[in-house]
Amino acid sequence: MQRYSPPLKEMRFLLEAFGFEEKLGDIEAFEMYDLATTMAVLETVGNISVDKLLPINRKGDEEGLKFDPDEATVTLPEGFRDAYQTLVENGLVGLAGDPEYGGGGAPEAMGILASEIISACNKSFSMAPGLTNGLISALQAHGSDEQKEKYLSKLIPGEWSGTMCLTEPQCGTDLGLITTKADPQDDGTYKLTGTKIWITFGEHNLTDNIIHFVLARLPDAPEGIRGISAFIVPKILDDGTRNPVYCTGLEEKMGIHASPTCVMALEEAEGYLVGEPHKGMRSMFTMMNMARLHVGMEGYALGEIAYQTALAFAKERRQGRSLDESKRETDEPADTIMVHPDVRRMLLNIKSTNEALRALGVWVGLHHDLAHNHTDETVRQQSSDLVALMTPIMKSYGSERGFENISEAMQVCGGSGYTADWDIEQYMRDERIAMIYEGTNHIQALDLVGRKLAKGKGRLLMTFQQRVQQAMEEAGEYEEVAALLPPFQKAVGRVMEATQKLASEGAKDQEMAAAVASNYLNLFALTALGFMWLKMTTYAVANDHPNAETKLKTARYFMEMVLPETGLYAKLIKAGKDPMMAFSEDEF
Incomplete structure (x- = not known):
């Protein structure tokens, strides 16, 4: 019983409170995004997400993924490809992307709100465009002009998708232990060989091509993280042939069942260097920092839908009597559980932290926009500093408190919350990974x-x-x-x-x-x-x-x-x- 209405009034309040129009109105890149336009776009995101993504959320969790080991292909649950195409057709996958490459040019302060709605309605689905946006950030900052022209024009509109291939069986947090190798070729390309694990959307049927961002070592690489280089490895090469980068299996997970978490094998796969040799960590951090902000957002996104569900339950469920006789509904056999102080405590724990987390997300998003687009160097520096300081806080506390808030919502619903009927148990399973991935x-x-x-x-x-x-x-x-x-x-x-x-x-x-x-x-x-x-x-x-x-x-x-x-x-x-x-x- 999924209950969700996009919190558009709250979103508008935050944009007004933080001076969205005043701070970004004079920036040429955002001149078309006044408050009215921004809210109209967010309303569209909400309508599509509720109509297309929310109905397939539980179905995706139950149906899961289909892996064909002979063809090394992964098929997503029914409805996912159609929903993705709807987002592409409405320009929502590349909403905040560079207009030069087919994006909507929206500010991040707006983009993080749109992403919240999508994540709340279907976290598994949201991870596909989310990882692509991380790759886009890395290429914009570190890719060559040729790479930008070739890949961003496909990635930003959503025609292609992207991954982040970092982890290997012997290394997770300690990337200095990476052993995937990249051998230089005479034509300037590289042959990559190795195994990557826990690769989100490493293989799927949403897009015709998948561009993998891979960390690997050159033959002359120094030891540790100082010897890591970054590469682009497409699933499909320019001549239409299949590049030998294959999904060899899917992880069985606690949650996000409709998001393929793949084991990827690179068998002398053709790749292209991003940035300088042995400087791959720079690209990786560019990619990860944006991803980390959105991981924090996932916490309050799922906290929001869990809160709305618990609140609806609390207003309907009748158990016991108010301890204040004046508040009792004497014409009913019992009062709603909203009269009980501890139910209110749990709901207000969620409400007070979730609203503040959303505010922090918008505030950080706004400073991201100023850091990258303001004409005043001092403003850019200060905003960049604030984003850098808040990124680990957003990622960590957003995911942790988000999980706690979902747990509180489950407790409000009692035994019903623990069953699949009210869906909160899925939100809890889906959110738990956020405290682990992306650092x-x-x-x-x-x-x-x-x-x-x-x-x-x-x-x-x-x-x-x-x-x-x-x-x-x-x-x-x-x-x-x-x-x-x-x-x-x-x-x-x-x-x-x-x-x-x-x-x-x-x-x-x-x-x-x-x-x-x-x-x-x-x-x-x-x-x-x-x-x-x-x-x-x-x-x-x-x-x-x-x-x-x-x-x-x-x-x-x-x-x-x-x-x-x-x-x-x-x-x-x-x-x-x-x-x-x-x-x-x-x-x-």
Whole structure:
């Protein structure tokens, strides 16, 4: 019983609150995307997603994939190819793509909202265009002019699709262990040989060609990640022949059953170098960073559809009586479970964090647009810094809290939530992988603590601090919003104290820094969500928005019932590494 209506009013509110038109209106690349046009496009995305993607979500989960080992082909569940063609025909696969190559040229602040709707309706399906967009980012940044002309004109409109072939049986996180080899040929091409695993949409029947982004080693490659190069390996070559890059099997997974996770064998497959030799990690990070933002988005996308389902259930399900006699429906045999405080607690946990996560996604998307398109170099640099700082937070906390929110939604529905009838169990299975792929969540924490905090002598953090300080000053101008400041200021203080601990001790003791990294990321993430609530409520009150009262209530709930979790994380950080590192391996 899937319940979903695209949250278009909430999306419009965020675009207004963050000054979408004002900030992007003077940028030539986005001149056609005023607020009215943007909302019209998002409405179209919503209509198509609800009509085409939502009905095949459960079917895809149950039917799964068909693998033909003799032909090395994978067929997606019924309806998937037709749905994909509908998106292509409506220009939605390449919505945010470069118009020079057939894209819609939409800003990322809009693109991440469109992707949320698609992901909420069918996460398995959404992973096909999602991976393609990652490849597009890598080629735009690192590909040659010839490669851009040849591949982007097919990838951006959705005529072809792309993959990311990184992982091998012996290496996941540690890409320095890659053994796939690339042998140079006299004609400037390369022959790639090796095995890649866990390749999303490595083989399928949505598009006529699949372009694989493959990490491999040249014969003279240095050891470790410094010796990794990046290559394009098409499924179909220019002359129409099949390139020997084959799917040899599918992984049996907990969730995303309609998304093919392939074992890929390269048997002297023809490939083309992307960028410089031994510099493949640059291309990989370009590809991964965009993917990581969208993985975080998947968390609140599935959290949204789970919330809508649980809310509908709670308003219909009658069990027990309200503990407040004045709220009892005496003409009914029982009250709806909405009267029970703990049901409200769970629903508000979801609502208050999910809305803030969506806000953070739009805010980061907007800064992505400014970083790549604004005419002022200072604005570009500051926006780039904010995107870099927030990427690991979005990926990790978005996926983790998203999973927790789906779990809370299941709990609201009780035993019904655990059954397939209400679909929440599928959302939970589908979302669990998000904490693992595109860099596990602890890897994101290490990136935040080890790279982002130190980058530019703390420049990224200082840029964020300036935005937070500005938000607090603006909030203080309105009595209703100013009441939210005390708990938020406590959280900010905890972040600063923990940051100082890492700055003073982390460089000397990297093991300690790693031990507290995940707790630090969660501390930072919750504070960032509080920052979002300050910005949202300040805008709503200042502009007498019709939803201002509800926004204030939701923000108050977050500040008083969720944000105090930062106190626990602060204590865990103070405990350092000793509680976990005091054990020998034999003591486990």
